[in-house]
Every structure is written in C-alpha cells, then in structure tokens.
Amino acid sequence: SRSINLAVIPGDGIGQEVVAEGLKVLSAVLPQDVKLETKEYDFGAKRYHATGETLTDADLDALKKHDAILLGAIGDPSVPSGVLERGFLLKLRFAFDHHVNLRPSKLLPGVATPLAGEPQIDFVVVREGTEGPYTGNGGTIRKGTEHEVATEVSVNTAFGVERVVRDAFARAQARPRKKLALIHKNNVLTFAGHLWTNVFNKVAEEFPEVTTEYMHVDAATIYLVTQPERFDVIVTDNLFGDIITDLAAAVSGGIGVAASGNINPSGEFPSMFEPVHGSAPDIAGQGKADPTATVLSVALLLRHLGYEAEAARIDEAVSADLSERTGKPARSTSEIGDALAVRVAG
Amino acid sequence: SRSINLAVIPGDGIGQEVVAEGLKVLSAVLPQDVKLETKEYDFGAKRYHATGETLTDADLDALKKHDAILLGAIGDPSVPSGVLERGFLLKLRFAFDHHVNLRPSKLLPGVATPLAGEPQIDFVVVREGTEGPYTGNGGTIRKGTEHEVATEVSVNTAFGVERVVRDAFARAQARPRKKLALIHKNNVLTFAGHLWTNVFNKVAEEFPEVTTEYMHVDAATIYLVTQPERFDVIVTDNLFGDIITDLAAAVSGGIGVAASGNINPSGEFPSMFEPVHGSAPDIAGQGKADPTATVLSVALLLRHLGYEAEAARIDEAVSADLSERTGKPARSTSEIGDALAVRVAG
Ligand SMILES: CC(C)[C@H](C(=O)O)[C@@H](O)C(=O)O
Numbered sequence A, B: 001s002r003s004i005n006l007a008v009i010p011g012d013g014i015g016q017e018v019v020a021e022g023l024k025v026l027s028a029v030l031p032q033d034v035k036l037e038t039k040e041y042d043f044g045a046k047r048y049h050a051t052g053e054t055l056t057d058a059d060l061d062a063l064k065k066h067d068a069i070l071l072g073a074i075g076d077p078s079v080p081s082g083v084l085e086r087g088f089l090l091k092l093r094f095a096f097d098h099h100v101n102l103r104p105s106k107l108l109p110g111v112a113t114p115l116a117g118e119p120q121i122d123f124v125v126v127r128e129g130t131e132g133p134y135t136g137n138g139g140t141i142r143k144g145t146e147h148e149v150a151t152e153v154s155v156n157t158a159f160g161v162e163r164v165v166r167d168a169f170a171r172a173q174a175r176p177r178k179k180l181a182l183i184h185k186n187n188v189l190t191f192a193g194h195l196w197t198n199v200f201n202k203v204a205e206e207f208p209e210v211t212t213e214y215m216h217v218d219a220a221t222i223y224l225v226t227q228p229e230r231f232d233v234i235v236t237d238n239l240f241g242d243i244i245t246d247l248a249a250a251v252s253g254g255i256g257v258a259a260s261g262n263i264n265p266s267g268e269f270p271s272m273f274e275p276v277h278g279s280a281p282d283i284a285g286q287g288k289a290d291p292t293a294t295v296l297s298v299a300l301l302l303r304h305l306g307y308e309a310e311a312a313r314i315d316e317a318v319s320a321d322l323s324e325r326t327g328k329p330a331r332s333t334s335e336i337g338d339a340l341a342v343r344v345a346g
C-alpha cells in the first residue's frame, strides 16, 4: 500500500491559513489506499524569537525522513531582514540540494492580468537553486565606516549549471512546443555568462528537437510584458530566476496563484513545495488570503511524487474555480479551500 | 559667448540614423549665440573588426576634452558577446566615473503601454554606474572542463553607494512628490544589502522631507507592472538598475522612447547620453528606427549642461509629436526628426 509522509511547515503570517487549505485539498484528492501522514514543524519567527533558532542540524535530520515538505511562508517584520531568509529558507535549499527551483506561470481563464489585451501565458521557469549570488560568499570590511567595502560573490560551477540545464532541456522536450530560453547577462557577467552559455550549447546537442534561444535578463523583462507567449521553458541563474519569476507571477495572475517547487531530482533529500507569495503579515489571521497558490503547490508536490492523475485533478479544480470567480463576492481562505476540496473529490 | 563641444559616437546599427536626428533637433533648439561644435568618433563593430580596438587610452584622452558625449548604440552580432560591452560601453562608464546612470520613465499621452487600464507613470531611476557586479571582478578556473568554476564579484563601497544615494535624494527632494525607493535584495545579498540600506538610512536623515521606502528587487518588478504610479525616484545597484530600467521602459511606452544619461556629477569627466535601445541590426539602414529616445537623450544632455529651457522645449515637442501619432501612417526616422526640429525651433 502506498503512503506519503509529509513534513508541514506552516510558518509565519498567512502561512498557517493557506497550508491548512492545501492539506484539506490534498486529503480530498488522494485515493483511499494512499496513507497520508503529516508532521507539523514550528519554524519561523515565533520559534526564532523564543529560542534564537532558525533551523538546526537536528531539524534537518528530522525533515530528511519525510517524502516531501509543504511550506506556507516564512518571514515577519519583527525579525531583521535576512535572518530567516538565510537562516531557514536558503539553509534548507542548500542543505537538501534543491537545485531545481520550478516555477510554472500560466494565465488561467478568468484570472486578471495587469497586461492589456488577451495575452497567452504558459511557461515554466527552471531556476537554479544552489549557486549564483545566493551562496552567501562575500563579506564586509570596515563595516559602518566611510571606507566600508562589501562584496557578494556569485559562484557558478559546470556541475551545478549542467544539471539544472539538463533538467530544463528534459522539461522542454516533454512539452508540445519544445522551446527553451537561457536567460543570463553574458555580455557583462562574462565569467559566469560564458560558463552558462557553453554548458547550455553543449547540452543542446543532446536535445536536437528543442528550439533554443538566448536572452539577456534585461531584455527578458521586456518580453515578459510585451510577448509573454514567446516563452515555453526558461532556464536561468538563481538571482535572475528570483527576479523574473516574480514578474512572471505578476503578469500571469499575481502571486496569489503562483506555485513553486524546490526540487532535488535525485530524491536524495525531500523536495519542498511552497507558494511564491510571502507571509503577508498585513492580512494574516483574517481569513482573507487566497490559498490557491498553496493548493497548486500541492499539485506540484503530487506530480513530483508520481501522483500525476491527482495533480491534474487539482489543476483542473483550480482552473474551474478561478474561471467562475468573476462577479461573485470574495470568499474566505477556508471557503476557497472547501470549494476546491469538493471539486477534487467529485 | 556660450559653446557646446560635443563628442558624437553614432556607433552600430541604427545608431547612425538616430544620432543624425538627435543632432538635427539639437541644432534647431539651440539659441543663435550658442556655438555648437561636434566631432564624430568611429567606435563600434566596424573599427573593432578593422583594428581590434574598442577604446584606447588615446581615445579616452580625446573624448575627455568634450563637454559631453552623445552616443547612438554600440553592438553587433558579428562581435562576440561582451567584447564591445566590456571593451567600450563599460570601459567608458568606468574611465569617466559615470556613477549616476539616470533613466527617466514617463508614460506620455498617446503612447501605447503593454499594461491594461490607464497607468500613471512618471518616475526616474538613479542607477549606480561604476560598482556592483559590473566591475569585472571574478574569474574562471578549469575553463571548459566539467570542473569549471566561474565567479562574479559584486563590489560595493560606502563611498560609491553614498554619492549615488545622495544624488537620488537630491533629485527626490526637487520633485513635487518627494518620494524615494531603495531597491535591493538585502534579505539575500546581506553584505551589500546592509551597506546599501545603512547608507540609505543615514543619508535619509539629511532629507527629512523625502518619504522613503525599501523594496526587494523581485517585489519591485511586481509593482512596476501593477502599481507603477507608486514610484517617484528609485535608487538602486548597477545590475538591479539594468534590469528594472528595461522593464520600466517597456511599461512606459517601450525602449523606442527611453532616454538615459551616464553622468559624472562633478564634471571632472564629460557625461554621456544615449538611448536605452540597442543597435537593432535587424532594422538598421532602413530609416525605420524611431529617433525619439535619442532626441530625449539630447534633452537630458542639455539639462545637464544647464540649458533647462531648451531641454524643456524638446520634451514638449516630443510629447506633442507622440500625442498626434495615433492613426497616422508610420514616418521614417528622418521625418520624425524633421518634425521635432520644426517644433523645437517654432
Ligand atoms: C525570501 C527569499 C529568500 C526568496 C528568494 O530570494 O529566493 C524568495 O524571494 C523566493 O523567490 O523564494
């Protein structure tokens, strides 16, 4: 008999509320023979204030035992910027080698976009998750003085770039349009840019059916708002991926519906799935948060664990729910979750 | 009697065509008593192919003697990516200490935007121009092997950050709304982020009338497409500035109308003014390029040299020209230039 042993990290702000709905939909969609076990972890601002801890070695050992991780959101204004980001979110991505950061962008029917006209948006960004300027390499000298110098080092390895580029090619190959764009800034960041471009061109030879293009990151932001239909699969560096996936989320219906996976494709460590939005402390605890991005993250989680049919049922339920929203009164977080649970069970 | 001694660098692709119109409008707008001298320089792909040179010490000595520089565009697919960018554009910015990279974004009446509704867009980005990941620091080991490691080092100094932050505060102070946003990624790039944030907060104390906010670069891309009216003045790092100014240009009417200045505020070296668009080799030589961005760059140049009334006349002429375009047949590069020259002379 099958089973899913899930680590659940509600986190801060609206994290609690949206994760509850994600789990509701997950329970509703799973076939009876699949045993779902969940264990909740209390990471985030509250624990940090109480203990000074963000993520200990013992925590990592515990998390390691799960099949996957569902995260709500981590972050609170009471904690200095960077502490939870570096101490929890990035620490986990690095510790579990989440090198494929997967972020689909699809403009679903009935969803409002800030773009004029009726743009066609359906692409997925494969963002590198363990290298680039996110490594924490760098430092500061003469801190706080007028002679301070602060550096940030972007680290890029052939090993790290090749595995994520290969993953992106495989995803492009599996999609009808079979297109892959590399986004970088190889005319300025020439060291990292050459590495990315060379590896990309080398791996391309193994995927002759995939049409490739290269684009500078600045130009990519233009195309994302003027020709988003141009994109099918994008592969990019950690920082560029961070930036363009927020823009991609904005044009394809907002971060309220943007899901993401922090994936370790080898399965050596559990992968983690989370909505792209943050903890939104301003609306926390009011039942106002839209759980859709979390529910779509649950679909990515199921797909990753091999439950393709269940993932597809969630995607369809979300599409149907979104397409019927126009003109209706706003629903609470749990009302949306209930509606989705009914649809996926049906 | 007054005079302007201008270095003119038409460059590659459409650079020639648009610069010709920029000069046409400049001549038309200047009062009779101002003597305009121009000297053309042949930098770009052609010279690189002929001589292997991009920008020599002798070139820099010659350019140094001018009051300002007008550039069309540099870049051609026949030259490997990075050669002209690092060898000419960035070399010049660094040699002439162009630390204020000024990029206004204003959605003018009659201009199409990819955004829905009727967004109000009128802000200016002050992008740092001589530090960050643009310094060329970094390197590669084991190049071309599966063990290659490539690094890029972002260098940030209190000196470099403070002068550009101070410039941005002064610009915000001089504008009606008096708002300044710092854009960075201080939750991940904590070394550089702390330097930028601390310097920003320190300088803020000297400008109590300016309302400030901080925003992560990924969030900023969302606001640029969902709430662009929120921005008045933005100050940011070299790379973030590169990315968001292309997005800003896209939402405020496209790079066809986006102007920029690479400014040395002390006047120790001449400042350089250029359209944000590139050399667009696909439409070069066909009289199809819109010279508006170059003409607006001429306005920035005039304003920098103290010709405020003439700069304002150009801005008005461009607004009037753009607002009368709808429904009319497309004009050639020189027809647009002629029309603007007539307007500013009038
Ligand atoms: C919170 C932050 C560390 C994170 C990132 O920069 O990766 C977030 O912006 C994201 O995109 O998941």
Ligand SMILES: CC(C)[C@H](C(=O)O)[C@@H](O)C(=O)O
Pocket: A187, A188, A218, B085, B086, B089, B090, B242
């Ligand atoms: C061509 C390139 C070096 C340049 C930059 O990255 O600064 C360009 O994109 C710009 O914005 O002026």
